[in-house]
Amino acid sequence: RLSHPARRRDDSFDRDSSANAISLAGHELQRHGFSLVDKDWEGRVQVCGVDVSLRIVIPPLFPYELPLIYAQRQSLPKRIPHVEKSGKLCIARVDDVLLDSSRPEEIIGGCIDRARRLLEEGLHERNRADFLKEFRAYWDETTDIVLASCFEPNDRSRPVDVWWSE
Numbered sequence: 001r002l003s004h005p006a007r008r009r010d011d012s013f014d015r016d017s018s019a020n021a022i023s024l025a026g027h028e029l030q031r032h033g034f035s036l037v038d039k040d041w042e043g044r045v046q047v048c049g050v051d052v053s054l055r056i057v058i059p060p061l062f063p064y065e066l067p068l069i070y071a072q073r074q075s076l077p078k079r080i081p082h083v084e085k086s087g088k089l090c091i092a093r094v095d096d097v098l099l100d101s102s103r104p105e106e107i108i109g110g111c112i113d114r115a116r117r118l119l120e121e122g123l124h125e126r127n128r129a130d131f132l133k134e135f136r137a138y139w140d141e142t143t144d145i146v147l148a149s150c151f152e153p154n155d156r157s158r159p160v161d162v163w164w165s166e
Helices: 015-031 104-123
Strands: 035-037 040-047 050-057 068-071
Touching (some): 015 040, 040 104, 068 104
Antiparallel strands (some): 035 040
8 A cells, every 4th residue: 555645743744755755756867867847757768679758747745656657659669558548657556556755766766667667568568468458448438439249358359240320
């Protein structure tokens, strides 16, 4: 579970601690070749010979919340699992992460490593089955198409006949 923000006796958030952690995170991002652009950090990572552009958003409650990492989808040669339409990388389930808030640099480094691994698995198609596991997450939520199917999804390709009606 995520650790909770540092609280003072009056139950207010410890802003000094977070500001210091954000500063340390900035130094770590610079070490990884990222630059501050407006309020976000932008940089590139090499994954499987592909130069992927990333944008990292440090939340105000960092290091008690994970940074958000976005890939510029145009820099990816194909669609891969765990990259949302916005480009946000799903590097961790929030309820599966325990953050050590005393080590903000390691949180940043770990998130960059997780992003690189996620992209590598996707580009090598090692996590391709995740598209099926999380089908609803990848289906366009704005569509009003109703689809009925009598097929069970599996790894086997087969022709399918489709009837369309208004």
